[in-house]
Amino acid sequence: DAKTTQPNSMESNEEEPVHLPCNHSTISGTDYIHWYRQLPSQGPEYVIHGLTSNVNNRMASLAIAEDRKSSTLILHRATLRDAAVYYCIEAKNNFNKFYFGSGTKLNVKP
């Protein structure tokens, strides 16, 4: 069952940073935090994942709270192509069974 909560929707202006929050207050010590995004009529696309430390890759940054009960996905400069539904998922890395929550629909305005 989904254990994460996210805002239903967020809006951003193009070229500006976006901070997408996620609460995972029941996360256990060995659960990873994964972020995926989905465009309409497509399969989800991997964005980033982490365990305890903040993570950076070419797509985004992931800031994980010290108590690990929440995290924030950071898109440094939103583009129109970043408009999608973003899912935050906690999963045991060895099983990787994903129970998706409702996600956040990000709208990017030109």
Add this chain to the structure above:
Amino acid sequence: GAVVSQHPSRVICKSGTSVKIECRSLDFQATTMFWYRQFPKKSLMLMATSNEGSKATYEQGVEKDKFLINHASLTLSTLTVTSAHPEDSSFYICSAGPSEFYNEQFFGPGTRLTVL
């Protein structure tokens, strides 16, 4: 990242018929694949875990005789929707992973099933 394909991308069938959907990992071997379904404007729902060489593990509430899963090889899993009905119309998505080289799951592009 790795590539996962699904075939067909969309299928329309008559009520009562069976439909098979294929999920392939194109450039890596996956001992584990997952099947999800997604209704319009809803999130993905995990249906089952497909394990190569053994029986699939179904999530609570998913009928195993209705949704037959066969993980024939390290690169192929199939989902057969048996005796399909209009309420089975949905977007079916598979994923593969983790594997020896990747920690994350890679998702296929999805299959749109419409049952008339």
